[in-house]
Amino acid sequence: MAKKNxxxxxxxxxxxxxxxxxxxxxxxxxxxxxxxxxxxxxxLNECAGVLQYAQTIFEGLKAYTTEDGRIVTFRxxxxxxxxxxxxxxxxxxxxxxxxxxxxxxxxxxxxxxYVPPYGSGASLYIRPYMFGTNPVIGVKPADEYQFRVFTxxxxxxxxxxxxxxxxxxxxxxxxxxxxxxxxxxxxxxxMSMHAIVDAHVQxxxxxxxxxxxxxTNVEETGGANFLFVTKDHKVVxxxxxxxxxxITRRSLLYVAKEYLGLEVEEREVxxxxxxxxAECGLCGTAAVISPVGKIVDHGKEICLPAGMEAMGPVTxxxxxxxxxxQMGRIEAPEGWIHVIE
Numbered sequence: 001m002a003k004k005n006x007x008x009x010x011x012x013x014x015x016x017x018x019x020x021x022x023x024x025x026x027x028x029x030x031x032x033x034x035x036x037x038x039x040x041x042x043x044l045n046e047c048a049g050v051l052q053y054a055q056t057i058f059e060g061l062k063a064y065t066t067e068d069g070r071i072v073t074f075r076x077x078x079x080x081x082x083x084x085x086x087x088x089x090x091x092x093x094x095x096x097x098x099x100x101x102x103x104x105x106x107x108x109x110x111x112x113x114y115v116p117p118y119g120s121g122a123s124l125y126i127r128p129y130m131f132g133t134n135p136v137i138g139v140k141p142a143d144e145y146q147f148r149v150f151t152x153x154x155x156x157x158x159x160x161x162x163x164x165x166x167x168x169x170x171x172x173x174x175x176x177x178x179x180x181x182x183x184x185x186x187x188x189x190x191m192s193m194h195a196i197v198d199a200h201v202q203x204x205x206x207x208x209x210x211x212x213x214x215x216t217n218v219e220e221t222g223g224a225n226f227l228f229v230t231k232d233h234k235v236v237x238x239x240x241x242x243x244x245x246x247i248t249r250r251s252l253l254y255v256a257k258e259y260l261g262l263e264v265e266e267r268e269v270x271x272x273x274x275x276x277x278a279e280c281g282l283c284g285t286a287a288v289i290s291p292v293g294k295i296v297d298h299g300k301e302i303c304l305p306a307g308m309e310a311m312g313p314v315t316x317x318x319x320x321x322x323x324x325x326q327m328g329r330i331e332a333p334e335g336w337i338h339v340i341e
Contacts, residue, residue: 004113006154008120011155011170013286018151019109022103025133026093026145034103036110040150049132049142055187057086058129060285062248063108063151063340066328071340073126074326076104078247086183091141092130101338104128107149108340113306114153118327125154157287164293164308165282167221169271170195170207174222174242176211181242188244192222206282206339208295210271211240218269221282225249227289228269229279229314231305235262236277238269248283248322254333255321276301279312289319 017040018320024034047056059079066072087094095103104126108115116122123280128149132142172195175181180188192207199207208226211217218226218238225246228236235256238251256262274280280292293308294301311319324330325337 002113003115003117005096006114006116006120006153008116008153011116011120011129011153013154013157014152014340015317016154017150018111018114018153021151022107022147022149024095024099024103024147026147031093031095031099031147032316033159034099034147042146043083044133045135047135049134049136052136053132053139054185054187054190055136055142056129056131057083057090057092057190058127058184058186059083060184061104061126061248062326063115063124068328069118070328071112071115072326072328073104073108073338073340075247075251075336076101076338077335079104079128079145079252082184082245082247083130084230086185087130089180089183090185090311092132093131093145095147098101100128103147103149105338105340110260111151113341114151116153117266122153122155124252125152127151134319135294157290160234162287162291162311164310165205165290166203166294166296167206167233167292168199168202168204168210169295170199172207172209173212174207174209174219175212177211177242179242181219181240182244184244186263189222196222199220204296211242216270216272218271218274219243223286224282224284225282225292226269227252227263227315227318228274228277229312230276231278233278233314234265235318236265236267236269239266240268246284248285248288251336252283252289252318252322255318255325258333259321259330260314260317278305279315280304281311281318283314288322289315 080097115124130147134144281289291311325332
């Protein structure tokens with residue numbers, strides 16, 4: 001199939017409608033067979049559960065064109081697992097893992113001509129999501145739901161190359177202990193909007209959230225996990241029950257240990273320890289790793305020795321190795337790459 005006539009090199013990270021999307025409805029206690037459709041619009045009753053009580057969850061992953069011309073997705077089985085956990089936590093019906101994988105496969109295949117070519121720096125972003133659809137006026141779970149998958153071609157998260165970020169320690173809390181911070185629910189992101197807008201107004205790129213219970217341990221940002229590197233090249237990432245289990249972070253930790261031979265620790269990270277690290281990065285689907293150059297704690301600056309001008313050396317190796325796996329330049333662990341036939 002011929003690629004669309006798109007200026008791939010100048011794509012931004014924003015929504016661009018593609019030809020097809022997948023839809024399945026849950027009614028009378030079961031999911032229907034699902035279907036692909038050209039209709040990008042969602043029609044809802046004014047009292048739909050999602051509009052009243054934010055009963056919605058989502059995922060995010062990408063499809064790539066590899067060096068040998070294949071279209072692939074990266075570890076979609078983990079996205080399926082995480083969506084199962086999210087659905088259970090918000091009292092939503094589980095969309096079966098096998099069907100999730102099939103829906104992603106169908107949607108990418110139907111939009112194959114929107115997958116950017118190898119070497120363009122762009123990819124096809126995939127957004128599976130689910131929401132309550134029937135009228136709900138009392139505070140309770142909806143009875144009917146819709147699961148959808150759409151795709152959109154996107155450019156690199158940072159145009160013109162990676163720029164080290166300046167972040168601040170936030171006075172706001174991202175997630176409560178025993179709350180919903182560990183699932184990918186829309187409500188988590190809604191409550192972070194004010195904090196990120198305020199950070200931008202103050203001249204910062206992102207917020208560093210500390211744990212809500214003690215405000216002493218590093219958790220994550222509004223949309224990415226932290227990854228630190230010690231001066232002796234040990235890779236450290238925060239561990240907490242209210243942190244979203246990032247698929248990118250888990251993949252980077254595996255790459256650090258199994259591909260680069262580095263020591264890896266997943267543990268509580270006291271904020272007081274941050275000034276001792278050599279490198280810091282934010283990891284997620286959109287940018288893989290974004291280097292952090294400076295962290296500001298109410299006027300007190302922590303400048304990371306590596307990352308003020310560019311990625312630190314260990315962060316760069318992690319980035320190069322993981323993107324090499326995604327693009328087919330480096331052999332992937334078994335099961336990580338799903339080919340779209």
